[in-house]
Amino acid sequence: MGHILVNIKLAKGACVCLLALGVAACQSNSSSLVYQNVPIDKAVGSSSNIDSLSAVIETNPVDADAYNKRGIAYAKAGRLDQAIEDFNKSLRLRPSSYQAYANRALVERRKGNTSQAIQDYSKALSIKADYVKALNGRGNTYRSIGQNTAALRDYNEVIRLNSGDAQAYHNRGLIYQAQGMQEAALNDFSAAVGLNSRAYSPLIARGATYLSLGDAKSALKDFNAAIALNGQSASAWANRGRAEEALGQVTEARQSYSRALQISATNQTARDGFKRLAVTTGVPQA
Secondary structure, three states, rough: OOEEEEEEOOOOOOOEEEEOOOOOOEEEOOOOOOOOOOOOOOOOOHHHHHHHHHHHHHHHHOOHHHHHHHHHHHOOOOOOOOOOHHHHHHHHHHOOOOOHHHHHHHHHHHHHHHHHHHHHHHHHHHHHHOOHHHHHHHHHHHHHHOOOHHHHHHHHHHHHOOOHHHHHHHHEEEEEEEHHHHHHHHHHHHHHHOOOOOOHHHHHHHHHHHOOOOOHHHHHHHHHHHHHOOOOOOHHHHHHHHHHOOOOOHOOOOHHHHHHHHHHOOOOHHHHHHHHHHHHHOOOOO
């Protein structure tokens, strides 16, 4: 999805800005990470930011929220063990903090501890059953280990609680897509696009669905729109190459595959496409 700029406001005017994956919007006073991933952001995890958070804790060492917020900063900096330690401290001080459980779950998932992540998401939901961030997070974790029925149950519940949740439609569409239910996937991706016009991932997913349905022109339109939103998406460029290749636009397809490989040399779709066109056109392979 797109990006959220989350401002965490602390005592004495300290503020930490967190860039996280999710629906594009601005939120204040957030005490939770966003659902799918916790990309490393060294600016957020800089010494000055963490020192500001630590100063709050030194002033009030029983402030559960401060530990939770510093845990977020550690997670954003890629310091996962320290993040978990802070979430643990937050939960010892406030066992009812569903946000801290969900935050710890996200970091556990990043560490590959999916069972622990699911337990933490479930604990958060036992405290607040309608906490959609935990539902989305648990659904993503279930999907990552192939438990699609459980993932669908969580995404359906998110949509029941909030029909405007673009991420839940996108994620549910990915399951339908994997299951070969292309029309259902198309409907969900279109819903996600309509709800969040700044998110490029649903456009890529919808474009791939159009390709599977034989509509390369619609697919190309979606991939172009995704590139307009994020020109550094190797997936968008590689898939644009697929659409152009399907339309017989060989030169353009080769250029798109090449651009994808410049961004990510390991993108398999681009590697296969570039090799395929090099063989058919007699162009030397990269």
